[in-house]
Amino acid sequence: MSYLGITALNLKWALKGPATRGYPLAPRRVIADSRGALAFAKANCIYCSVCRKKCPTGAIGVNRNQKKWAIDRLRCISCGYCVEVCPKDCLSLTTYMSPPTVTKDREVF
Ligand code: SF4
Ligand code: SF4
Secondary structure, eight states: OOHHHHHHHHHHHHHHOOSSOOTTTSOOOOOTTOOOOEEEOGGGOOOOOHHHHHOTTOOEEEETTTTEEEEOTTTOOOOOHHHHHOTTOOEEEOSSOOOOOSSOOOEEO
């Protein structure tokens, strides 16, 4: 590419601004039917552990005795397997992403 071409390209991108977004300060545009964070409806859950067994990344934890359901948001890849297999329709994929985190704590319900 010629010197002139490179200069024109630099000017174009300098005026247009960055192609990336300053997430989370600049919210992401929500795209219909996209797969985002997993939502859990505790009221319907029977703690059968089917979702935990089917999850390919080991993101879900279930404790039947304590009636606790937990998810490691950093492991979840939003594949939707757990949503498909839950017999009580407790799980659903939203179109928003989980807030950024710096810890590996599980979210417990
Ligand atoms: S499959 Fe559904 S009902 Fe069973 S533990 Fe998971 S969320 Fe609860
Ligand atoms: S959406 Fe996929 S990766 Fe996330 S918890 Fe469910 S089965 Fe696991």
